[in-house]
Amino acid sequence: MTSTDDLIHSLASTAGTRQSASLQTAFTVTAAASLACALLLVFSVMGIRQDFADMAVRLPFAFKVVYSIALVMGASVVVLYAATPGASATASYAMVPAAIFLAGGVIFDPTGFPIMGTINNAVAICVGRILCLSLPAMIMTFIFMRKAAPTQPRLAGAVIGMLSAAVGALAYTLACRNDGTAFVAIWYALACAIMAAIGAIVGRRVLRW
Amino acid sequence: MTVEEREQRWTEAMRAERRGDAVAYERMLKEVATALRRSLVPRLARVRLGAHEAEDLVQEIIIGLRGKRHSWDPARPFLPWLHAITRYKLIDFTRQHRRDARRRVDLPFDDWLEITDPSADAANRSIWEVDRHLAVLPVGQRKVVRAIAVEGASVRSVAQKLATSEGVVRMTLHRATTRLLEAADATPAAETLSRNVHDKHR
Numbered sequence: 001m002t003s004t005d006d007l008i009h010s011l012a013s014t015a016g017t018r019q020s021a022s023l024q025t026a027f028t029v030t031a032a033a034s035l036a037c038a039l040l041l042v043f044s045v046m047g048i049r050q051d052f053a054d055m056a057v058r059l060p061f062a063f064k065v066v067y068s069i070a071l072v073m074g075a076s077v078v079v080l081y082a083a084t085p086g087a088s089a090t091a092s093y094a095m096v097p098a099a100i101f102l103a104g105g106v107i108f109d110p111t112g113f114p115i116m117g118t119i120n121n122a123v124a125i126c127v128g129r130i131l132c133l134s135l136p137a138m139i140m141t142f143i144f145m146r147k148a149a150p151t152q153p154r155l156a157g158a159v160i161g162m163l164s165a166a167v168g169a170l171a172y173t174l175a176c177r178n179d180g181t182a183f184v185a186i187w188y189a190l191a192c193a194i195m196a197a198i199g200a201i202v203g204r205r206v207l208r209w
Numbered sequence: 210m211t212v213e214e215r216e217q218r219w220t221e222a223m224r225a226e227r228r229g230d231a232v233a234y235e236r237m238l239k240e241v242a243t244a245l246r247r248s249l250v251p252r253l254a255r256v257r258l259g260a261h262e263a264e265d266l267v268q269e270i271i272i273g274l275r276g277k278r279h280s281w282d283p284a285r286p287f288l289p290w291l292h293a294i295t296r297y298k299l300i301d302f303t304r305q306h307r308r309d310a311r312r313r314v315d316l317p318f319d320d321w322l323e324i325t326d327p328s329a330d331a332a333n334r335s336i337w338e339v340d341r342h343l344a345v346l347p348v349g350q351r352k353v354v355r356a357i358a359v360e361g362a363s364v365r366s367v368a369q370k371l372a373t374s375e376g377v378v379r380m381t382l383h384r385a386t387t388r389l390l391e392a393a394d395a396t397p398a399a400e401t402l403s404r405n406v407h408d409k410h411r
Contacts, residue, residue: 003264015231084280209276
């Protein structure tokens with residue numbers, strides 16, 4: 001028992017040392033920076049779509065943006081939940097709006113574009129590009145999570161993956177040339193699912209403390 | 210100390226730590242360590258890890274608590290935060306130390322709250338005292354009284370268990386309480402118990 005008491009005594013001596021930033025602040029900075037990185041990649045490497053000014057005011061683009069934002073906001077809430085020990089699990093309801101958009105987009109697609117996209121590899125290209133854009137977000141958010149206290153490492157990794165893909169998708173709306181609502185709903189969600197799976201595997205190793 | 214008192218006490222200590230009060234924080238960590246030991250030693254014993262390993266785990270949890278203390282939001286309760294960290298460290302620890310563990314360890318929140326409440330000792334003590342008073346009864350009557358008054362079983366379940374009718378159980382209970390009342394003339398404590406039993410199951 002005494003070695004524990006000694007340990008406690010030395011640990012307690014650092015009482016009062018402040019942390020540099022709160023969890024929420026650190027997260028907001030991380031999310032903003034990761035979105036900025038993704039946007040930078042879109043501008044420099046992928047290029048914004050040619051008909052952007054034309055399509056920006058129409059419904060398909062609006063759906064893409066609102067859907068991506070719903071994914072980002074929902075995943076952000078769940079990431080903060082995963083970063084805090086003992087947080088309330090009702091945070092997972094934050095994903096409901098995105099799920100509604102997903103279901104709605106598939107069922108009520110008003111655009112009539114094909115689900116597999118206009119060109120042969122549309123799905124693979126779209127999903128692949130979102131995955132690339134989400135890599136900086138993944139790295140940065142994992143760095144954030146290591147400073148936090150995730151008590152469910154696999155879940156934390158999965159939601160980090162989901163958030164990263166959502167950020168990538170949001171940036172990608174500027175470059176995506178497939179306007180089918182059902183297309184966007186399904187394949188953007190698939191990108192999130194793939195990143196979630198990768199995140200869970202990575203999280204199990206990287207998030208131990 | 211009830212769960213609420215413990216929650217209040219430790220929350221105040223965590224706030225004191227943020228103000229720089231190392232003494233209060235150290236006291237709290239020592240209390241937490243004691244509570245952790247009480248709840249974790251039996252759990253680790255179940256997967257055949259001894260007191261030495263339990264102490265290692267307690268130290269790891271304390272280190273984690275202090276390292277991640279900033280992840281606790283003062284506006285939210287403290288015990289769920291503490292529970293989440295304890296459970297995480299417990300599962301991680303047993304996974305590390307028992308790669309061949311076929312039984313998995315867990316720490317549900319209700320069990321956790323129960324163990325941080327030291328009034329469990331008081332409950333055990335009062336049962337022993339009741340047994341002392343019940344010692345005046347013959348075995349059969351004692352069994353019935355203990356099942357109904359102490360363990361709170363219903364007359365029907367006791368009758369089923371002893372393979373008799375409910376009427377027999379009630380009669381036995383009546384005889385037992387009469388005898389307890391006679392014995393109670395000498396000791397006032399037993400009187401309260403037997404009067405309650407008598408009135409409840411009339």
